[in-house]
Amino acid sequence: MDSMMTAAARLLATGDLLGALKRVALREDAPALALRGIAMAQLGDLVRAKVLLKMAARAFGPREAMARARCIVAEAEIALVSRDLGWPAKTLAAARTVLEAHGDRLNAAHARHLEVRRLLLIGHLDEAERLLAELDPTPLPPPSRTAYELVVAGIAIRRLQTGAARAALRRAENAAHEAGIPALAAEVESAYQVLKTPAARLVAVGEERFLLLEEVEALLASGALVVDACRYAVRDANTLVSLSTRPVLFALARALGESWPGDVSRNALVARAFRGKDADESHRARLRVEVGRLRGELRTLADVRATKDGFALTPRGVRKVVVLAPPVEEEHGAVLAFLADGESWSSSALAIALGASPRTVQRALDALAAAGKAQSFGRGPARRWTTPSLPGFPSTLLLPGPLPSD
Template identity: 55%
Template structure:
């Protein structure tokens, strides 16, 4: 390695991208291209950074597989910052294996942490947990230890293991101080602050009260039947019945819970579940079918009794019924929660994270833009969507989750 490349690398490590560019800005050899790409990423020009890193990876020969693998990892890190979540992670996995085989522990660990963070953004929590287990290394530098503990804390919060999240944040704070990276320490403190913010609202007949994540976790593991409007499901103790893919059943459960211990009339249920104001006998027959499906899904948790005017929820294994509402009103809460991380998202990445069609996401974004809650930057394929960060409450419960957290 020549002196200018070494000096540029040291400048990047110290967080001085302009100093690094001063040394290699006019060079087009692969090592210089890679350093220029990392510098541009630190300066926030992600598109240019990816272009330089890809050129560097192509420039390294077959005998320089290790350098090419490092470029692949750096490009994946920039892609994650850009919320480019499409495509396969096969190249990143291969790079991680190659780096580990050559004892480049820090970069191998970084590659696996990138896989875990990507899975976490997509709500694939079980796969993210496996990736984190594979990423752990006893010989990792303090910076990577801090990042690993931070991702562990994020995963713990997403699965409402608040005590485990606090322990992970304590480990992350110590490692970040040892690493001497102020930005990492700030990110850890930001996540710690979310523990004290309101995370949801508990509805009951006499009104509402706000809950933080600790209180939500206690409620979801209590002997109360919880209709969870944040993650769209029904919870009782350690039992979780998801309804995110069955909106009609969830709407019925929500309104039956709001009426508990009384009943609710059939016309109201039809209007809310089917979005109809003038029902006929076919709609009443459909309501009976859907109520039967909900009865089967709630078996062992609660029963639904027919009454003279409608239906009533009757608890069997629970002491009470309550409704957990999101901190944000509206049907677009999960979309707003993803955008609240401050990053610029493409519609394709949002669709991937929400497991929805791109057209559905585009319609929702237009609606939020009309309300002034999001805005678009760029045009055509370069268009991205951003929203101001939410500081009054945390959106942990609104983010996509792909496993049972009960």
């Protein structure tokens, strides 16, 4: 590797992107194309970055399998940042295998981080933990350790383990400081914000207030009976009854939880569960059937007893009932929640993350765009969606690994 490429690689590794580009901007050889692609990605020009990395992968010869694998890992990270969740995960896994076989443990570790981050986005926590458990972070350099701890924190946050998340973020903060790369420090600070912003709303006995993530964790461990409108479940510290596929039952459970310890009239329950204005005899008959089903689902946690005017929720044991609701509730709120992460999403990626049909997601995006709550750019497969209130900023890509001179 010539001295100019070595110098450019060192500048790229320390975050001096423009300095790196100045040294290779006019070169068309494979290493220079790869370095330019990585630099352009970190500057936020993901479209140009993808083109350069594909050119680099083709330019590397068949005997340069490790270099080609590194290009694939960089492409995978661009796909992740641009929320192209349909990018072939098997291709990334194959590239990681090549890197491991050639002893490039740093880029192999980074490839594993990308795999785990994708699994986090689509909610496959068990598989993400399994992959991460196969990686030992001890010998990794500071940038790679930062990436590792951010992934650990992400899993802990999803599992409502705020103590573990804070510990991981502190380790990530120390590693980012040791690396001396401002973009890494900014990413850690952004992750900290998740613990500092409201994660849910508590509704109980006429009270309504916002909760931080650690307060949600404490509530779920408190022994209270929680009607969880974030996950469509009824739960206590030891038992969870999912009603995610039973929307009518959950609507009834939430209405009863919000009125506890009082009851809810039959007319109000019909309007809440069936969206009917008036409760006629057919509605009342259906309500009795659905209440019976709800009583069966919640038999280990609570009883649904009939009152003079309607029904009331009575928890097993002496404990209170609370409702845990999302911080903001509106139509298409789940789509907005994903768009609020600051990245640009394709409609197909949102469909994968939400577990919904692409057509359903597209209708939601069109409605949000008409209301001025979402905006798109690009056309066709390159079309991306984001929230208009978030300022544009270049996405931070963590691309650890040995210098091209390796």
